[in-house]
Every structure is written in C-alpha cells, then in structure tokens.
Amino acid sequence: MISKINYMNIKVLYFARIKEAVNYSTEEVDLPSDISTVTALKNYLSQRGETWGNIFNGKQIVRAAINHQLVDDMAVIHAGDEVAFFPPVTGG
Amino acid sequence: MGVRVQTEDFDLSQELISMRLSGQAKKEGIGAIVSFVGLVRDMNDGDAINMLTLEHYPGMTEKALQDIELEAKSRWDIIDSLIIHRVGTLQPLDQIVLVAVTSAHRGEAFSACEFIMDFLKTSAPFWKKESTNHGERWVEAKLSDDVAKARWQK
Numbered sequence: 001m002i003s004k005i006n007y008m009n010i011k012v013l014y015f016a017r018i019k020e021a022v023n024y025s026t027e028e029v030d031l032p033s034d035i036s037t038v039t040a041l042k043n044y045l046s047q048r049g050e051t052w053g054n055i056f057n058g059k060q061i062v063r064a065a066i067n068h069q070l071v072d073d074m075a076v077i078h079a080g081d082e083v084a085f086f087p088p089v090t091g092g
Numbered sequence: 093m094g095v096r097v098q099t100e101d102f103d104l105s106q107e108l109i110s111m112r113l114s115g116q117a118k119k120e121g122i123g124a125i126v127s128f129v130g131l132v133r134d135m136n137d138g139d140a141i142n143m144l145t146l147e148h149y150p151g152m153t154e155k156a157l158q159d160i161e162l163e164a165k166s167r168w169d170i171i172d173s174l175i176i177h178r179v180g181t182l183q184p185l186d187q188i189v190l191v192a193v194t195s196a197h198r199g200e201a202f203s204a205c206e207f208i209m210d211f212l213k214t215s216a217p218f219w220k221k222e223s224t225n226h227g228e229r230w231v232e233a234k235l236s237d238d239v240a241k242a243r244w245q246k
Contacts, residue, residue: 016147016219017230061233068152070215084149084217088233091146091177091218092130092189092209 006033008079012041015086018055018062031077038064039073041083061088093165093173095157097148099180102190104129111172111194120171126201127192128209134184136231139224146179146188149217153177156216164193164208168200173208177218207244213237 007030019025035044042064046056056062064071065084077083096102108125111117132144161173176190191208195201220231 013149015149015217016221065149065152065217068149068155070156084152086149086217087219087230089214089217090220090231090233091148091216092213 007031008033008077010077010079011082012045013082013084015084017087018085021051021055036076037073038066038071038075038077038083041077042073042085055085062086063088093158093161094175095154095161096174096176097150097153097157097179098176099178101178101187102176104187104190107174107176107190107192111174111192114172117171117194121196122171122194123196124198124201125192125194126198126205127190128205129187130189130209132182132184132186132188136222139222139226141184141222141224143223144182144184144186144188145221145223146182147219147221148177148179152217157212160208160211160215163211164204167207168195168204170195170200170204173204175208175212177212177216179218210237210240210244214241 010029010031011026012029013026014022031041035041042056042062046053062085064073066075066077066081104127108127111125112122132141134141157175161175164170164173171194174190174192178188182188191205193201193205214237222229222231
C-alpha cells in the first residue's frame with residue numbers, strides 16, 4: 001500500500017545574516033506534514049545544500065519565531081503559520 | 093503605553109512633556125519620570141564606526157515591545173511607558189532608542205525602565221550591521237546582555 005503524503009503550506013521568513021546567506025527574505029513552503037516542529041523544519045531546510053546546511057547544522061545559534069512569538073526548537077508548526085529564522089537579536 | 097518603530101529621530105523633551113501632562117499622569121499622581129536614550133557608538137571592538145544599519149521584523153517587533161511593556165506594568169506600579177526604536181541607516185552618536193517610564197515614586201520607574209531595556213536587548217527582533225573602514229559586519233549578540241536579562245528572573 002502506498003501511503004499518501006500530505007503537505008501543509010507555511011510561510012518562512014529569514015532575517016539579518018541568514019537572509020543574506022540564503023539571498024531572500026520570504027518564501028512559501030509546502031511542508032510534508034510529518035515535519036511538525038521547529039527542529040524538524042531546520043533539518044528539512046538544511047538538506048537544501050551547503051549554504052542551508054551551514055546555517056542549520058547547529059554550529060551557529062538560529063532563533064525561531066512562530067506567528068511573531070519567540071519559540072524554542074520543540075515548538076509545533078501548524079498549516080498557515082509564519083515561521084521566522086534569525087540570529088540572536090542585537091537591538092537597543 | 094506606547095511603542096513606535098521609526099526611521100525618524102525623536103525629541104526626548106517633547107516626549108517627556110506629553111507623558112508628564114497626560115490626563116492619565118495627572119489622575120494617577122505622577123511624581124517621577126525615568127528615561128533612557130541609547131546612542132550609536134562611534135567606536136566598537138577597536139574600529140571606528142562610519143554607519144550603522146538597523147534591520148527589524150515588522151509586526152513581531154511591535155508585539156515584542158508591547159509584551160515587554162505589559163510585563164513591566166505587571167511587575168511595578170508604573171503609570172505609563174514609552175518605547176521608541178529607530179531602524180534604517182544611522183550615524184555615530186545618533187539616538188537609537190528611547191525608553192521612558194512614569195510613576196508616582198522614582199523607585200518603580202527606575203526599575204521598570206532598566207527592565208524594559210534589558211528585555212528589549214535580548215527579546216526584540218532588531219539586528220545591527222556596522223560599517224567600518226574594513227567593510228560591513230553584523231554586530232554579535234553579547235553574553236553580558238543575557239546576564240543583564242537573567243537577573244530579572246522571578
């Protein structure tokens with residue numbers, strides 16, 4: 001039996017040095033529905049190639065927000081969410 | 093409580109006049125205003141800074157700053173607070189950020205103002221990029237800012 005993969009559409013945003021590295025700020029991603037946490041999304045994106053691997057391999061700190069709220073890596077992603085990745089903040 | 097994210101400069105004395113003379117301040121017996129203004133450094137890590145660019149996350153920034161104000165209001169008996177943070181391109185010694193807090197007595201306003209700044213430094217989505225004679229570089233987050241935030245842990 002062939003299992004059917006469901007997808008959920010999310011919006012992903014990148015900021016600061018991460019935005020510069022991937023060369024764009026916003027994309028829509030159709031995510032296989034078994035990718036449901038921030039950690040899983042990081043791993044998923046890291047497989048896109050060297051640039052992405054370097055960002056999401058855990059060697060640099062990458063913070064995440066879901067729908068404008070800072071979250072940790074165990075946070076759950078739902079369809080329609082806006083997920084953002086960025087370096088530690090340096091305002092003020 | 094107010095939050096403004098803007099490219100334009102701000103006038104500290106005008107902002108303090110508005111807070112001092114508001115109906116709310118009068119009603120709640122204002123006796124103190126504490127304000128902090130953060131500036132663009134002209135030197136950082138041994139290099140002269142020619143220019144600073146501030147990027148932020150529109151939407152989340154405002155929400156994060158409002159959440160910090162709400163937390164301050166829940167911890168201290170303050171009347172009002174204001175955060176203005178500039179974004180875009182700034183020059184050395186330009187004003188970057190204003191935090192102002194009003195209260196009946198100074199202690200509450202001092203503590204709340206410092207608390208808001210410490211949380212802003214580590215929780216609000218702003219990123220600084222410096223331009224020096226060696227080129228551009230992103231400013232690294234400082235451990236000392238995390239330490240400053242941690243002392244407010246309940």
